[in-house]
Amino acid sequence: METLNFTFEGGRALPPFAPALVGVVASGNLEVLLEPAQDATCRVAVDTSARGFGAIWEAVLRDFHARHGVAGIAVSIHDMGATPAVVSLRLDQALAAIAGTAEEA
């Protein structure tokens, strides 16, 4: 196991939203939990079964933040060796899920 933490500055604060959970903790897959955060950053905590991929995680998450520019959000990831493609897809799915709840709210 390896724990990695990243904080990305900038971006627009999201309107209030209910926490969203997508994905599954299974081999080659991951679980992504999005929760509202008080500060104006995007904080990401990664628990991963695969050691030594910090640089790739940073690149994938930086790309996610660059594409969506979201702030006021805490991202928790439980990873079981997902490829970057799956990570990006889950993050996009999670963001779409909270966009849904924000509209309902």
Next chain:
Amino acid sequence: MTAIADSPWTRQRTNRAARLARAGMRTKVVPADDIVALLEALIEPGDRVCLEGDNQKQADFLARALTQVSPERVHDLHMVQSVLSLPEHLDVFELGIASRLDFSFSGPQALRLAQLLGAGKLQIGAIHTYLELFGRYFVDLTPKVSLIAAQAADIHGNLYTGPNTEDTPAIVEATAFKSGIVVAQVDEIVERLPRIDIPSDWVDFVVRAPEPAFIEPLFTRDPAQISEIQVLMAMMAIKGIYAEYGVQSLNHGIGFDTAAIELLLPTYGERLGLKGRICRHWALNPHPALIPAIEAGWIESVHSFGSELGMEDYVRARPDVFFTGPDGSLRSNRAFCQAAGHYACDLFIGSTLQMDMMGNSSTATLGRIAGFGGAPNMGADARGRRHASDAWLKAGREARDGLAGSRGMPRGQKLVVQVVETFREHMQPAFVETLDAWKLAEQAAMPLPPIMIYGDDVTHVLTEEGIANLLLCRDDAEREQAIRGVAGFTPAGQKRDRAMVERLRARGIIRRPADLGIDPRDATRNLLAARSMRDLVRASGGLYRPPRRFRNW
């Protein structure tokens, strides 16, 4: 008779007669117990021998028999066979029976082959493609003795090869018509064959094997294992390449990436209104994953290299789609299907393990000598092709637009698509600066690095990040950035020139899912026309009977 025997023009025929006389068998059908003695009588030291090892069907009984001959009598054989699949295929080298090898593919034996080569137990002539090796059977690698496999024989020695005809016709044609000797193992000897695939006067001996010939199901992909990323890439292939070029005739590789495409035709393809406009004619083994598309009326014809276990009854019930004999069962033929795939198909799509920044790809990995089977013939522009189709013409126009002189001469081009997720299992990057093939060539003293598909034949690279259209690249710098631009978060992808990649995207050389109107979040497994083996069985109306290992119900 002596006059004929002494003629300098009929030595091969005389030699053949001497071998048959040594064998001393009065009937074509010989008892299984006599097989080792028969081989010792028929085979001479230094002979070229084809021990039929196909992609799927194996002459396993004859392979075991060949390992039992006395190396004092039979030695220095030159084995010429397409696939090394069984341990016996290499045992003959370890035992000192054979010493030289020409082949096409050695998947399961690749590691041991490299070890034996390193230990000096054999010399490799060359690693061929299937068509090359078959071609050389008729030029300078004609087998003197061929040990083949068929499903059944009659007492005259006519052979029924059943659905897995595969390499047999090419092997027998070359051997029988050049004064060689053909020995066939069969599963059964019957009074009347369902059909005759090989006529008896091309066959010298038939032996009933105690067990049916081994056939491996290589083309069955359980839809349950197809990932959302593979669904996404399949959507991009269908919308961004198949629809774009109007691909009518094609060949698919054997991986999950292409199985996903097959399973998306009747769902996603249907939604895009593409039925009847793409994917009508195939050079393909009877992939179970194609069943839903066939049932939905997408597929007009499928010609096959070999068969697939469990598909027999389904194929038999769909003779309008598959090539079948008067007995109803599939007639496959690797040589013809390879020719069809090379010359008559608009598109090949397949996967790879490594691709470099010029688009050269290889599945060769260190310490293994595997070969590529038919992929290089499928995945190469057919320079001799002359008939036009919309897809071929469009690809050719894109490659030549704006060029003058010899490079501007109008002609078509085959679409050769490499579909790869940027990272493979265990986070191995699929994109690399230097292929392992270079090191392997050095290790094994090969004349060239073992490249599966050359970069200058690849027209499109498809990853989860996008499609790079290499036809539109005008120089190697553009080609390099087009590939880096879809190489995702691999080290090679992160080294991209971002500004140039954006310029390539503006020119349509790189297309992201969004550029194709595809939202990756729509790429769910629900799009698959079958999501399990059971779904495939259901789609076939119960005609498809998967081998036990694929059944979990």
